[in-house]
Amino acid sequence: MQAFTRLDAKSAPLPLANIDTDQIIPKQFLKTVDRAGLAKGLFYDLRFDRQGREKPDFVLNQPAYKGAGVLIAGDNFGCGSSREHAPWALMDFGIKAVISTSFADIFYNNCFQNGLLPVVLKAEQVAQLMDEARGGNHVVSVDLETQTVTSPSGQVFAFEIDPQRKAKMLQGLDAIGETLTSAASIDTYETKRALSQPWLERA
Known part of the structure; x- marks a missing residue:
């Protein structure tokens, strides 16, 4: 997993509440466990018509928002069924x-x-970011270390985050990566157990 420290990127406004995971990545794109290539299914029903043509009015299809790295979304984003493909698709899209x-x-x-x-920001802060994202300058800065979002106009909004989650994001550690940081201790434990309880090693 890549570390997240600071992101300076275009922001795209999606002022829709209750966007669920099936809207983020529809079920027909869940046949793979490969994270690469899922961008094609991101917001598929919102981005494309029935003939597979891009809908010009959808924000991520508009030239000004091509390459957006930050999505400004409505309330209760990511509701619905559990599917890890949803964050995969967003990240594969950029x-x-x-x-x-x-x-x-x-x-x-x-x-x-x-x-x-x-x-997570306050409603009025999200609304302001939405408004600014609709303007000509829609580059925002998201700084995890300082826990701040800086709007295109230079206003700074602070956000809260669990310290352990913050530390793992800054280091690029998922659950497996976090476990592997204790690999030496695990190896020592396994060696001691094998010596003291050899019957557990038998097939």
């Missing part, structure tokens, strides 16, 4: 942070396990 007033719990947890930063 989105590294999502800012909202609230996230569904499972999606929120999945984000941290995959290096996607979910940022």
